[in-house]
Amino acid sequence: MAAVAAHQLSQCITCHAWNAELSMVAVCPNNSEVHIYKASPDGSSIWNRIHILQKHDQLISGIDWGMRSNKIVTVSHDRNSYVWSLEGVEWLPTLVILRLNRAAICVKWSPRENKFAVGSGAKSVCICYYEQDNNWWVSKLIRKKHNSSVTSVAWHPNNVLLATSSADGKCRVFSTFIKGVDTRDSTVSPFCDMKFGEQVVQLDLAYSWAFGAKWSPSGNSLAYVGHSSTIYFIDDVGPSAVAQEVAFRDLPLRDILFLSEKMVVGVGFDCNPMLFAADSNGTWSFVKFLDEKKSTATTSKYGSQFSEAFGKFYGQAKHGSNVDSVEPSRAPGGSHENCITCIVPLPHPGETTLRHFSTSGMDGKVVIWELNDLDSHFSQLAL
Template sequence: MAVIAVHQLAQCITCHAWSPDQSMVALCPNNNEVHIYRLVEDKWEKVYVLQKHDQVISGIDWSAKSNRIVTASHDRNSYVWNLEGSEWVPTLVILRLNRAALCVQWSPKENKFAVGSGAKTVCICYYEQENNWWVSKLIRKRHESSVTSVSWHPDNILLATTSTDGKCRVFSTFIKGVDAKDSKKGTSSDSKFGELIVQLDLSSSWTFGVKWSPSGNTLAYVGVGFDCNPMVFAADERGIWSFVRYLGERKTASSGSRYGSQFSEAFGKFYGQSKHGVNNETVETSRTRGTVHENCINCITPLVSRGKVIRRFSTSEFVI
């Protein structure tokens, strides 16, 4: 497993998502716009700019079946974008939040989407055919801090969340008239909307990133982060997970002669000051080299191929 390609489409990317056929990528260059790029003759060309939000866009998801884009922003709103002809037409979704929206994801059936927020709430949005608009229903008073990520279970009802309170939770999002009732007893459809199914407190730090396995039997979430090198973990026959390798090998610059060592140290301090605006005392004397990213990775998006097997994924970074 290795880096296949590197493309600098913006100086800073807050989030990104791929089109269903993976021929286009939508990203936010740390502002209130969505830029959509298409690969044309081995070059990425900007083909659309979606403008409707008032503040930085913090979440993008591109539906695989209906080809719709949903965005969430610090302006506390979401938009659902439909491609009509050659134009992306936005539909406002009022989330009823008093804090920024931080993340968003379509459900597997794409009849709902979830938005995590800085208001300690999760918005479950669904479409009302009678009124021809999107409605949001809130899961309140369950999180103790901002909701950083959301992930749908394959059954389209259970939703996992992570938060800066250090916990991972699973909720029921069953909505009458939207979700079908399962005839079997003891299934997720028996739970009421907003019911807390399980709460995991295994991290001593903020939790970022959560994902269900394709079968829905395993849940993974991240309790550390802010690194610039993706890490690969794998499970053995017993189901025990362990670290395998970094995708970009870390290489420390060789010290060489004493003069070279002093020069490298001085240059490292200068590099840190000029790029990040910090003083000498906060700069490490040796920095890692050989990694694709120079800043923390804030978004990882899988690229599905050969059925449901993930062969590739993309990453983007946020410049602090």
């Protein structure tokens, strides 16, 4: 595993998203703006800032870029959401009324991109869809199901089921079937017969805040993390779900990503992606840290590692360049030097297993990773 490139785009990055061609990246530099960077055409690894999206009044907490529609959706602590469409050379915003009385925290397009879900601090989830007749975006709320803030949302591949994680320590799965938007076909049966907002299952496995819920590529498995340095894996989601947990001694994770049905990458406060894998019996376990440069550089005891990470969390991130043209950074101790808050897949045509992904965090960097030694990782698991 190697970090292909680390780009210092800001002092701190809240979240980021890529376009379908992976030629442009949208980042929130920990404020109310979205900066869009484009790779230099000469292949010099220099990224140029080409757009600044300004409409929100407070911190942008979530962003997603539709691969099919080429639309960007943003949510903010100002309780609003905007859908941005590229018209010529300008990005034009369309306001989405969420009807929230607390901050919007996270957002994600559905697989078909005819809906998107917004998690909020109002203990509710907004399912937003476009009404062609009225030419506006409408939101339907899933209320009175969560006991605290919704920290992440994740769409099942069938475009109907939605998993959420919450600060109440629970992970839940809901039906989001909307008549006239979704179709009743065999791919979503029997969930298409459920009412909108009906709860499929509630997973009460964590004893702390829950983050980063994600489905496996097939949708047969679900995983999420707890703030108690634990990751939870659930198979056959429903009344007969089978769950297992993997506890680790390192700092908690904030987000996760399925690379395949049997491999997951987690990122968080250790500033170093962690690889988890399942053996032939389906038993999950921690394999290794992926940032080899940082792993080899860190030789202190666990107490010193904790103190160092604790200081980084409360200390100020390394200041980066804040100009329109930036060059890739070269971190002396590792690819990331502060908490990683976001991980995004970078799918390449013809790949059955995801080998590329990117991360961003409080150090203001976007790091692109390439997984090129899957066999060695599985051999380590066998040991």
